């Protein structure tokens with residue numbers, strides 16, 4: 001069941017220039033596409049799920065980011081049937097001869113709940129918003145890749161809603177030794193920044209200096225981070241934490257549309273998400289460019 005399906009390396013004939021700024025329009029375009037009726041709630045094993053996978057592969061490739069597609073089998077919660085689905089990985093190598101073997105992962109799940117009855121579960125906040133940030137942060141990192149000491153792997157996980165299956169598959173079949181993964185940052189629901197500009201996170205105490213770093217990046221990004229040292233639970237980063245890897249799980253809070261057909265793009269605060277994406281970009285660059293050791297700290 002483990003296989004790495006396709007290795008796409010810079011296949012796109014049209015070479016787009018990696019763009020530095022993360023814009024509201026770019027985030028909006030990704031979310032609009034991913035949460036559209038046509039994609040029918042991005043359910044594992046459907047042709048619409050495969051359409052999303054192709055979209056992710058194309059977006060990474062367009063910005064000259066090496067892509068790897070990891071196929072795995074997912075058992076669906078609804079009826080216990082098994083379908084094939086995918087993780088999509090984008091890779092940007094670091095430049096420091098000794099630190100480039102160390103890896104920071106930025107992740108976001110792309111799947112959602114599909115259709116129930118007559119209702120499409122659009123999953124705009126959960127988690128088209130996180131995937132949009134993943135693609136735009138990757139593009140920005142690519143524009144700054146010369147600054148990287150450590151390497152970065154961007155992962156769009158499949159089948160999270162079926163029980164963190166994509167991230168579980170990855171940690172059981174990692175493309176680099178798990179020991180080399182120094183931090184996993186997960187984004188799940190970034191589209192609902194509130195009036196107080198509070199961005200929430202757990203796990204900041206699982207790496208040295210994490211709490212201080214995430215607090216310090218609030219003000220320059222006009223955000224009020226609510227930083228928990230522990231409180232790891234919730235999404236794909238848990239799969240990494242269980243393997244003894246430092247993690248940070250970031251979100252902008254739940255709301256009444258959570259896991260409802262009403263989780264649609266019109267309910268989102270996309271200008272707020274620009275700030276959140278830049279905040280995460282800066283955190284990512286800080287850990288990927290520092291010589292400081294990144295060390296796992298157990299929280300309870």
Ligand SMILES: [Zn+2]
Pocket residue numbers: 109126127160188189235
């Ligand atoms: Zn989610």
